[in-house]
Amino acid sequence: MSTAPHTSLTAHVMPIEIGEHVLRCGFIGQQPVLALADGQVVFVKEDGLTRTRPHGDAAILLAHIRHDQILTGGEDGRVIRSLADGRIDELGNEKGRWIDALTASATGAVAWSTGKHITARDSKGEIRTREAPSTVQGLSFLPKGYRLAYSHYNGASLWFPNSEANPDSLEWKGSHIDISSSPDGRFVVTSMQENTLHGWRLSDKKDMRMSGYPAKIRSLSWSHDGDWLATSGAEAAVIWPFKDKDGPMGKPPRECGVRPAKITQVAFHPNALVLAIGYEDNCILLCRLTDAAELLVRVPVKGQGSITALAWDKTGKKLVFGTSEGAAGLLTLP
Amino acid sequence: MTEKIPVTVLTGYLGAGKTTLLNRILTEPHGKKFAVVVNEFGEVGIDNDLVVGADEEVFEMNNGCICCTVRGDLIRIIEGLMRRKGRFDGIIVETTGLADPAPVAQTFFVDQDVSEKTRLDAVITVVDAKWLGERLKDAPEARNQIAFADVIILNKIDLVSADELATVEAQIRTINPYATLHKTERSAVNLEAVLGRNAFDLDRILDIEPDFLEPGHHHHHSAEIGSIALTVPGDINPEKFMPWINEFTQTHGPDILRCKGILSFKNEPKRFVFQGVHMILDGDLQRDWKPDELRQSKMVFIGRKLDRAMIEKAVEATRA
Numbered sequence: 001m002s003t004a005p006h007t008s009l010t011a012h013v014m015p016i017e018i019g020e021h022v023l024r025c026g027f028i029g030q031q032p033v034l035a036l037a038d039g040q041v042v043f044v045k046e047d048g049l050t051r052t053r054p055h056g057d058a059a060i061l062l063a064h065i066r067h068d069q070i071l072t073g074g075e076d077g078r079v080i081r082s083l084a085d086g087r088i089d090e091l092g093n094e095k096g097r098w099i100d101a102l103t104a105s106a107t108g109a110v111a112w113s114t115g116k117h118i119t120a121r122d123s124k125g126e127i128r129t130r131e132a133p134s135t136v137q138g139l140s141f142l143p144k145g146y147r148l149a150y151s152h153y154n155g156a157s158l159w160f161p162n163s164e165a166n167p168d169s170l171e172w173k174g175s176h177i178d179i180s181s182s183p184d185g186r187f188v189v190t191s192m193q194e195n196t197l198h199g200w201r202l203s204d205k206k207d208m209r210m211s212g213y214p215a216k217i218r219s220l221s222w223s224h225d226g227d228w229l230a231t232s233g234a235e236a237a238v239i240w241p242f243k244d245k246d247g248p249m250g251k252p253p254r255e256c257g258v259r260p261a262k263i264t265q266v267a268f269h270p271n272a273l274v275l276a277i278g279y280e281d282n283c284i285l286l287c288r289l290t291d292a293a294e295l296l297v298r299v300p301v302k303g304q305g306s307i308t309a310l311a312w313d314k315t316g317k318k319l320v321f322g323t324s325e326g327a328a329g330l331l332t333l334p
Numbered sequence: 335m336t337e338k339i340p341v342t343v344l345t346g347y348l349g350a351g352k353t354t355l356l357n358r359i360l361t362e363p364h365g366k367k368f369a370v371v372v373n374e375f376g377e378v379g380i381d382n383d384l385v386v387g388a389d390e391e392v393f394e395m396n397n398g399c400i401c402c403t404v405r406g407d408l409i410r411i412i413e414g415l416m417r418r419k420g421r422f423d424g425i426i427v428e429t430t431g432l433a434d435p436a437p438v439a440q441t442f443f444v445d446q447d448v449s450e451k452t453r454l455d456a457v458i459t460v461v462d463a464k465w466l467g468e469r470l471k472d473a474p475e476a477r478n479q480i481a482f483a484d485v486i487i488l489n490k491i492d493l494v495s496a497d498e499l500a501t502v503e504a505q506i507r508t509i510n511p512y513a514t515l516h517k518t519e520r521s522a523v524n525l526e527a528v529l530g531r532n533a534f535d536l537d538r539i540l541d542i543e544p545d546f547l548e549p550g551h552h553h554h555h556s557a558e559i560g561s562i563a564l565t566v567p568g569d570i571n572p573e574k575f576m577p578w579i580n581e582f583t584q585t586h587g588p589d590i591l592r593c594k595g596i597l598s599f600k601n602e603p604k605r606f607v608f609q610g611v612h613m614i615l616d617g618d619l620q621r622d623w624k625p626d627e628l629r630q631s632k633m634v635f636i637g638r639k640l641d642r643a644m645i646e647k648a649v650e651a652t653r654a
Binding site for chain 1: 387396404411414418447
């Protein structure tokens, strides 16, 4: 337990009246945007909230936010891109099948999956599809080139959608859920059904096991320099060192933000070694890696659920968050 | 803590009347709303707002237990559904005619996120009275589904004679002596018979009265699914019984589909109840033994290759 008194930033948090489970949040430019489970996309503007329903009456299952757009996948089987001015366009339609995974690259490529079926759409709108060996659970573009990593049962695969070649496979027994690659593209990490992380060094496919979590790890965040991977799933943010060529092998992880509540979301600051940590009791802390100093962003409020979404803006001056019970807020650093 | 959403699993061989029962559940005027998870998406008309297509993807848990299989698609679907509370009062999972119910059931015990938000209410199996005999010969799944059931809907009884019906009922009872059995035409059954059963709730295991028809008349092929019911007079020594049942279910887990028991432990004023699905065991002390109640222990094991002599001997050795 951390006993040091927190310096508080709570006075700098502006509450946002949301009212529904927040799936994901982020920024389009300076403007916070939140995707809600009931199907709304909410833009937070100077003069109030603009609520849209890109999927009509259908619920949103997944969202991915880039600097200029928000992508949503719905229970209606559609993948929709919304822009800040309210324009929307449909990128995909899987005819009522739930969209299981969704991602986008920094350069405008988009990918989604339903069951075993993966669709990759490059920045020009060219579509390629592929069947995975089993249901795809996670999708992530590698930082370099047009290459998609996808997780499934018994491992993950790396696919160049524009190539006829078969995907490169990364094998490890078990069910792999979320997938993420390090910012330098050297490592791919998945979260697994059995409350562990699995990693591969891509140069030689060397396996890395990161275990000891009491719950599933559903939030992963890389530091801006790519040296650290912060993870949820325990009563402390567990932060693995990836700087060396062996990644975290043989090294203990760092821990910060220890509280008697499980961590549900982590988000590294875009240009400093500061981690935003969201808990199951909707508390939020900022933790500085260099000296473990903590700053309080949000005091837990009973009945407001767990933190389900947490994201910094590009400059690192603002942090937006949302909870499973529809509470949300915007921190502006002083 | 909000109430967990009940989940009803509907199984049954192809053509037995599952979809008829499902549509009956959905359209009766009970004022309840359901989310329905089906396998063959859009194939048969289902009269409901919230229908989700599933892949029935089964995988093994990486925990060294080969019988510990779960439905990955169900974990994902339930995560998605549970984000929007208030849309429905219960979830109904319809499996394909060929599906093994165990992975569906185990998902609700093994996955932490699923078990925090939902609870398995009961496994309902719809059986075709006319064709069950044939299915038991050629389809191991049909036998599995009966073995796993908490409630059996013996359907299409209008298509068989009284003798045929008695035979079919006896066949069912050989496999599963304790499921509640309802005989129906066109799956017409009171909804209380299939919903709100709490079949996996230890507090609801009030009695075990195995309903064996014509005991001893059935020839059991050792590889077939069958059941063993035991009654042990007097008390049992928990120090001996607990290690045995744990070891037994760990060793024979793949072959034990379901088990249930009410035990009288020595010097324990309360009844001990347990139930299990393959290797997953759950047990607790329940209500007091009543003064006029006969203190004895009863248990039922349903599974493959069950060795009655071995089980009887082992249980006998745990007597206090």
